[in-house]
Amino acid sequence: MTQEYRLKKNGYINRNKKISFKFNGKKYFGFEGDTLASALLANGVHLVGRSFKYHRPRGFLGAGVDEPNAKFQLYSKETTEPNIVATEIELVEGLVAKSQNCWPSVNFDFGAINNLLSKIFPAGFYYKTFMWPKNFWYKIYEPIIRRAAGLGIAPMKPDNDRYEHKFEFCDVLVVGSGPSGLAGALAAAKNGARVILAEDKSRFGGSLLNDEVTIGNKKGKDWADETILQLKSMSNVIVKNRSQVFGYYDHNMMVMIERTKDHIEKPTKYTPRQKLWYIRTKETILSTGSIERPLVFGNNDRPGIMLASAAKEYLKTYGVLVGKKPIIFSNNDGAYDLAIEFKKNGIDPLVIDIREKSNSTAVKEAKNLGIDIKFSHAIANTNGYKKVNSATIGKLNKDKTGYENLENVSCDCICVSGNWTPTVHLSSQSGNKLKFQEKIDAFVPEKSKQNESTVGSAKGIFTLKESLEDGFKLGYELSNKITKKNIKSSIPPSNERNQDRHDKFWCMPLPKNKDYKRCVDFQNDVYVSDIELAVREGFRSIEHVKRYTTLGMATDQGKTSNLNGLQLVSNIEKKIIPEVGHTTFRPPYTPITIGAIVGREVGKHYRPTRKSPMHLWHEKNNAVFVDAGLWLRPRYYKQGNETLQDAAKREATNVRNNIGICDVTSLGKIDIKGSDSAEFLNRIYTNAWMKLPVGKARYGVMLREDGIVFDDGTTTRISENHFHMTTTTAQAANVLSHLEYYLQVVWPDLDVNVLSTTEQWAGVALAGPNSRNLLGKLFPNIDVSNEALPFMGFKKGDLFGVPARIFRISFSGELAFEINVESGYGIFMWEKIMELGKEMNIEPYGTEALSTLRIEMGHVAGSEIDGRVIPSDLSLDGMISKKKDFIGKRSLNRQAFVELDREKIVGVVPIDKKTMIPEGSHLVANRNASLPNPKLGHISASCWSVEYNNPFSLAILKDGKKRIGEKLYALSPLKNKSIEVEIVSSHYVDPKGERVRS
Amino acid sequence: MLEIKCPYCGKRSQNEFSYGGDAAVKRPELGKEVSDKEWDNFVYLRKNPRGNHREFWHHVAGCRQWFKVLRDTSTHEIFKTARLDEEL
């Protein structure tokens, strides 16, 4: 294949390295250094896509991030990716891309029927129809619209690529490596500042790559190259290409995306695909440049019609002619650079200039070269369905409302220039209010809210000389605020073509009786008539226009269309643009890969996994784990083919009959020390703590200030001024913050310190009638009798040389002990217990058996303490001290909290003694009542009682205590269950608590 | 991303901190009789201003100290941070 439109010279591509790629099934060649767009254009391919709504043929409009049309589906061996921008993606060997949103092909697209129907599908048509019959929207119309919408195809598989995050700090961040950016970076770097220079493109230099200018007697491009080399050689500078700063967040946090993989032909397995940089900067220089605006005229959206600056970039950077019979259509001098370049490469362009004249050097030069220029002319319309082949041009009448004559001129491309729009996105994101500058018909930054300064064309400065001066000046001033080194760099002299004024006119009139479509938003199919319609219907705010017409809401976010739309509204409304206002700029500047934002928090690493020191033992012994917050806890230890229920029954039974061991490491543990510790606990918990003796534990309930139960657990007095608090696994972190808040903020006078010791201790619970015997064997030197170590007693011990803490506390309701040793000894403790307990039939039990044991004892846990109950709801009235104040006490006397028929905890047993009541069922009096059926309460937890060998549940029931003995129904419509039940006490087993005290 | 100056550790990114709400809210003294209105004021009612806001933050992934911040709720600008025993 020849690259028919590739010039023999020009461009910064590597002509020694040919690269093959496939587009829409056809093989092409380009060169290393091409983008997919430049390579396609080198092969004369212009028809690359279809518009979103009407499926009109689309070609390249731009050469960079502003490109609205050339969005492709990319294919690789592993995956596919939608909506990649052809002007941004660098060509690599074997790249495979296809056009999107067309069927069966971009050449012949059935969707183009929409174009024929476009008359009845103007902006917002969908709000006016598809309402009849009622259910058809969801069933018929919406599915059809959904299928037609969307651009590319999402991959269905996980992303195997790796994305990394990096954190950096700098004195001066320079965004953009055009002349003003390079100047700013150089000045700041020479003045000793830590500088980061970020360039979105693969090449540094910005406009210097494509402009015929000199700086310091060198070609602009050469000066840029040398400056980059110089910056790279400095140790205080980080220079990054392929790196786009896409967001300006609070407190000068800039976020940048660096493309690190896709352009490499053979990346290593470890190369991250992209890197997200969080950069905290002291000063920012935004040298983000500007984007050319299209002119608007009849059928201005055909393939082959593109921005003049893009055509120039293809010519200068890539050595590609976008056409051989070009028309250049402009309202300013910028496009003459392109005309001259064409001419120098042997192509004769026709220039159509809206202005009556121009005295710029560019125009003079063009005239001297013999370039055909038609002043006071405009393009009224174009022809050529899949590629433009002629333009209808004419002389504009005096007030530019029509044409004096019209003629057809053949062409193979049209390069348009409607002047420049400064790229103010980052500045606006930083909080800067923008102001409209009449001189350039665009918005520029006004007053900085953060440490942000804009330079060069991004703030409306369009001469090289001023841009350089601006950059050097700011680079010095900003850096000197920080370094105070006073090292000024000299500003090199520069030379460029001067420019005359542009014409504000940009939207061409329609010839008489013609109804051509004039496109404003190329991807989303928004035409002049749509914006007129919106305003006609009262959508006059620019935000209304945007939303109603979808102007600027496509994947290019209106980089080439927003300002034109705005000007149109201003023209129709006869309002000046500042009155119309502008839509908001929000991050990101261009679409950012979601994986890159997420970074490494994926798959198993989505959240940390916390494991107890005994985890490996559990794994070896067939534990099935359950997530408890971030912890993995053994749910049960599977034997043979048994089910969860079988295992729970077996394990719980063994606790009731013999002895079980349970890993309780995940419980929150907080060390509390200081002379006011008891007083502090007295304020935190609802019950009394002052008189708790050393060596004793007590159960405590803590409330939020609104009176709702926050957490519960046991706290042990280790010594006079030292307590050991336990919390639930779920609330451990919150309780610590809660304690710290009260200590530091509310009662700073208390002498108390708190520290999380959750990770410090490995904990086990030994439960069952044999537990004391085993404890005796574990601690032969300690008296473990009921008298010496009574219920709620505490002792320090020595576990075969390992210091241990022994607590006689019980969640299972059995005679039970908890032993803590330092984490590193956890597995030693566990194995020792298993070894010595073997003869007593010790078996490990998991959280499921633990639940069974606590439920039938009526002990409350997370399913009851659900953030909505007060102590009395859980029969914890006795825990509330009447003598002292504590957190949340004042809330307990509120009307709703003292109502007598509040929902309270009860036990529930199915009448048939067989049917398990699903958790989450509701209790009702009448199972056949019409809906809504009044709910009396709900089942919070269910188990198979191993004590009574029948199902048992806990419930929170309206007026619960008075209903004991009543028959109600537990309904679970979700599971189609309706179970007749009897209300019993929540303390189903050992109501007097004799076992724990035995 | 906010940058918050912990009075004990210096400037850190917001990821290290957790928010603690309006610092103008004062807990009534323990054991003191308070009217329903005062109690509601403390538990539920907030000025919720647009503009300057005195608030608590907790350096939860750092020194674990609570401290005070004066911040503009409309711009997120932080004017000052202070230890609890300092004036803000």
Place this chain on the structure above:
Amino acid sequence: MQKYSIFSLIKNAFSNHKNWEVAWKDPEPKKQYDVVIIGGGGHGLATAYYLAKEHKITNVAILEKGWIGGGNVGRNTTILRSNYMWDANGLFYEYGMKLWENLSQELNYNVMYSPRGIINLAHSDAQLNTYSRRGNSMRLNGIDAVMLGRDELKKMIPFADFSSSSRFPIFGGLMQPRGGTARHDAVAWGYARQADSLGVDIIQHCEVTGFEVQNGKLTGVQTSRGDIKTKKVGLCVAGSTSLLAEKLNMNLPIESHVLQACVSEPVKPFLDHVVTFGAGHFYCSQSDKGEMVMGGDLDGYNSYAQRGNLPTIQHVLSEGVAMFPNLSRLKMLRTWGGIMDMSMDGSPIIDKTHIEGVYLNCGWCYGGFKATPVSGWTFAHTIAQDRVHELNSKFRLNRFSTGHLIDEKGVGTKTWIG
């Protein structure tokens, strides 16, 4: 008023759509109104519409400081549902669902009500049980709900992470089949158009600067476009309620927080439901345009800024990728933030106040969009009749004093924890 239909579209095509009337007028404010609604968002527009339609009160003004529909009704994730556990919420939102079902026809404006089903994923048996409690409560209240097993979900959302490398495996889910989405802008515009046609004045760029209260009775409001006499004013300015309440010397149980959302670039449809992640705060649906619409957590500190920070987006998207790993390779197109009235129990307030003639509609937390019709309907009733309707009888302001809280999540007063 012109009727919208395919026929009127075709008819107008012949005149190049030059004959469409304005959807709503742009009148100058009058000196006096029977009712003034502050806030031209969804709730305000709906309230005005129902005042005119249900209660025949048509001398009504909506005062909007910016442009209508520019607040949270235009910056949400468009989800509709009534999958609540507490009766107060469930019955209220269910009435709202019934209004949604007929809204396009009632307003003659296609609000694109799309009952595609909302699925809450559960990642443990304990979570399934919590969802059962809610789902069963819904069913007993006559609201649709079904439990889905892992295998059923695999068929519905095969791209979700059902692999062994998932950190929090999917156990099952609760689904409300009638839950879904609607087109947010259309809701605001549809109500505006009908309210306007019934005689309501929609006054944009008119900021309320003060209230006139005499002897505990409202007599008028002061605005940037002059004073207006009225005996009744309804506040529908969620996000900024505290600012107006301050002018009435009221402190409310509300904090303003920013909630961000984002969309991906449009892709061909693959997600046909609304899905929420159970091991974090993340929800996702795919718009008719093809964008993945994603939302999650508050930024976590009081804010009126309508802009958030990246850590929250990062956090939310990590949850998204944990749920749907294929999202990783899509690109995030746009982020935005809205200001939420976070009430202290997570439920709204629709009530009278201690000032005669001042009515309050606020505290919508994240859930205001789906409430738009029923909020307007009940608020209109409350204003017109000067008493709460059965449906909003639990959403009183004094519930914070009495303790009759409606705490759906059980997290208490730390509104920023969500």
